[in-house]
Amino acid sequence: MAEDLKYIIESLLFVSETPLTMDHLKGTIEGEETAAIRTALDELMAEYELRDGGFLLKQVAGGYQFRTQGRYNEWIKRLIKPSTPRLSKAALETLAIIAYNQPTIRSDIEHIRGVDSGGVIRMLMERKLIRVLGRKEIPGRPLIYATTKHFLEVFELKDLKDLPTPREIEELSRSRLEENPDVEDEDEDHPPASQLPAEMPEAKTHADNQD
């Protein structure tokens, strides 16, 4: 049954539109041990990883889901028009504050960012990346915010613990502060202008060929 089980799970994952959780899988298959299912899932993930094809099996938002490889995103976007606009810097900052400090209230978010964040919060709510947990029992009874399951899905996170730890972030922010301010926002894939050759050999050969 062991080999069969793997393919049963694979078929379920193929059909499912949302990440399938262990509970969901166990309820569907019935009579299989969690350990057996987990082994099958691990094997499947390893197989797709080894194949390194168009998509992989990923652990997302507490479940398992097939997701396309990042490197083919431009091709996919030719087929499907992306429906969601990119998140702004302000939105990402606000989201990061909520993700790390949740449950949190608006004034705490604004305290860290130093600017009014009402509009950004509303936008994040509309995009279902955050939700209201309730009200804090302090004067003004402010709304308490937390991230949603959809947030985990969008950012391809297993769970909240999958976020980089404060220590990892600390190290990164320190190294960022020490780096040369002139290249801070430069795309890292591109070498600084000074390292580029004075002449463009590619363009030159191209011209030569035409002669």
Add this chain to the structure above:
Amino acid sequence: MPTMMDNLMDAAPDEYEDDLYRVRLQDVFEGPMDLLVHLIKKAEVDIYDIPISQITAQYLEYLEWMQQMNIDFAGDFVLMASTLTHIKSRMLLPPQAGDEEEEDPRLEITRPLLEYLRIKSAAEQLAERNLLGDKTFTRKPDADILDGVEDDQVIRIGLFELIDAFQNILDKVSPDHRVDLTRDRVSVQERIAQLTEMLEAQESMTFDELFADDHQRSDIIVTFLAILEMAKLSLIRIAQHVPTGIIRIFYQ
């Protein structure tokens, strides 16, 4: 502050005499913290040992420049300026005889700066992930339209269905119930608070249940306005079960 960012782009302050405050076009200051981080990076100084008078001077000049360019900046920028100036003045004071172990006044700005930098890094790391709908895709890219309720045949309803349901409830009130002007009326704001409490306890309620306590026409109207307002604030999601036609309000 999108307006300020746009203005910054347009302003292109290359003519500005002093190189120190030349703003690179891609530098977009979200707020005073962002500007401060930029100045500190630019000066290549240790965040734990900020040359406060130098940074304050640069900060103030930048503010002045924004004023000259007729850029509206929020009060947050002014507040930061006063904080910086205050720290600077405290640095100038000789240490008091009594309290030798006085804290470095600069910590007032170093602590929030460190926290802000942490968040900035965290935000950048989030942006670098395999974003769904940008870097990675699933088999059904728009599956999140009705997330959480996919097991049931539920549709999102529009304003007109909601008004119909409201009309039904109004019709149920017997006509001899006149509006009593002497009664204390509950405000929409208060009603939102009450409904939020009810929904917090039950997570979802039917449309009719929300009106269970309302006997007066005015109360029903207030409740309806509260529901509309809550939907606008994305506090609730309103959906209709297709087979039964029951409208349900989900707290989210």
